[in-house]
Amino acid sequence: MKVVLSFSGGLDTLVAVRLLQEKYNADVITLTVDVGQNPVALKNAEKKAKQLGVLRHVHIDARKEFVEKYIFRSLKANGLYEGYPLSTALARYPIATKLIKVARKEKADAVAHGCTGKGNDQFRFDTTITTKAPELKIIAPIRETNLDRNQEIEYARKKGITLDAGRLYSIDENLWGRSIEGGALEDPAKIPSEEIYVWTRPSEKTPTKPCIVEMGFKDGVPVTLDGKRMSGLNIITKLNQIAGDYGVGRIELIEDRILGLKARENYEAPAATVLIQAHRALEQLVMTKQELVFKQLVDQIWADLVYSGLWYDPLREDLDAFINSTQRRVTGRIKVELNRGSSRVVARSSPYSLYDEKLVSFEKFGFDQREVTGIIKFHGLQGKLVHKRKVK
Numbered sequence: 001m002k003v004v005l006s007f008s009g010g011l012d013t014l015v016a017v018r019l020l021q022e023k024y025n026a027d028v029i030t031l032t033v034d035v036g037q038n039p040v041a042l043k044n045a046e047k048k049a050k051q052l053g054v055l056r057h058v059h060i061d062a063r064k065e066f067v068e069k070y071i072f073r074s075l076k077a078n079g080l081y082e083g084y085p086l087s088t089a090l091a092r093y094p095i096a097t098k099l100i101k102v103a104r105k106e107k108a109d110a111v112a113h114g115c116t117g118k119g120n121d122q123f124r125f126d127t128t129i130t131t132k133a134p135e136l137k138i139i140a141p142i143r144e145t146n147l148d149r150n151q152e153i154e155y156a157r158k159k160g161i162t163l164d165a166g167r168l169y170s171i172d173e174n175l176w177g178r179s180i181e182g183g184a185l186e187d188p189a190k191i192p193s194e195e196i197y198v199w200t201r202p203s204e205k206t207p208t209k210p211c212i213v214e215m216g217f218k219d220g221v222p223v224t225l226d227g228k229r230m231s232g233l234n235i236i237t238k239l240n241q242i243a244g245d246y247g248v249g250r251i252e253l254i255e256d257r258i259l260g261l262k263a264r265e266n267y268e269a270p271a272a273t274v275l276i277q278a279h280r281a282l283e284q285l286v287m288t289k290q291e292l293v294f295k296q297l298v299d300q301i302w303a304d305l306v307y308s309g310l311w312y313d314p315l316r317e318d319l320d321a322f323i324n325s326t327q328r329r330v331t332g333r334i335k336v337e338l339n340r341g342s343s344r345v346v347a348r349s350s351p352y353s354l355y356d357e358k359l360v361s362f363e364k365f366g367f368d369q370r371e372v373t374g375i376i377k378f379h380g381l382q383g384k385l386v387h388k389r390k391v392k
């Protein structure tokens, strides 16, 4: 049997390779998909796969596609689930899609992943695969053998698999964020140790002077940074650096997982934090109140679908059609100030701005204020009727 395994070189997928070889009698092809994780970790993964005697290792750079097809759609939807910018969730779809592609090319009998039975990632992988490639068998060796983390470490030791020393947490990383869970973080009453953060500085070690970054948007997506035209990939990479240096983007949450479990989650998402903030600020400038109220509902449903593994539900596409239509005026420039771990919008401009200084100015009225007296007479009319009828 030939199996293509989505591989990271972390504990779960290392153990999965051996299990597939020994328990499932499979020839394993390992696949790494670059979605912006640490390049050293990617290189190491390949080395580790080869040490385990896999049939072949395949690597795909999906960063551009990840940005354009997933991250930017999410940004247009201000994608946040309970405050989480969906980084891991979004990346699972291109990874699962590449898994299918490689499996078909290699004429494999099955695809595999290292997800446990507790998390969300299994829903995203399995649902994508069963939707797009129902002919492929899915093997989830960790879930199927019901191993917990300690048993996995024990198994790895028995099989002579070398694990990274001092790996205290489960970490997942891509362009849109870094997630850290497990170990000491599982007690929500305890403050996370500073060592979990790699992309963001603690606020006391950030530069003493605040800085301003300017993002230019076109049709809802960023196209310039500080006035310079850059690819989406470069804007995100650069913003992770700048905002990370200012300690921006640390997120600590109690998150409602798909299974209903409440989980303590920690994220670092500097670029996502600043870009979503800026995008929202621009929407506020160019959209009517009615559009903003309705879009907020749509955004929330969008994020829930994506979080829950339902990227391929037709509703997601329908919502994207609505969202895209709203983005035609989301063009303009937003300035954000970074200072000591926080970010805040300080200036905005757009050719589609609905802000009319002449109308709103205190200095000089742009209309005859006496005309408002007539409008006010009718304001709250229905409430006045209820009061008059003394309805209890």
Ligand code: ARG
Pocket (backbone or CB within 6 Å): 086, 087, 088, 089, 120, 121, 170, 171, 172, 179, 181, 255, 265
């Ligand atoms: N709670 C987040 C999610 O479900 C992050 C999961 C992190 N995954 C991981 N394999 N460490 O999207």
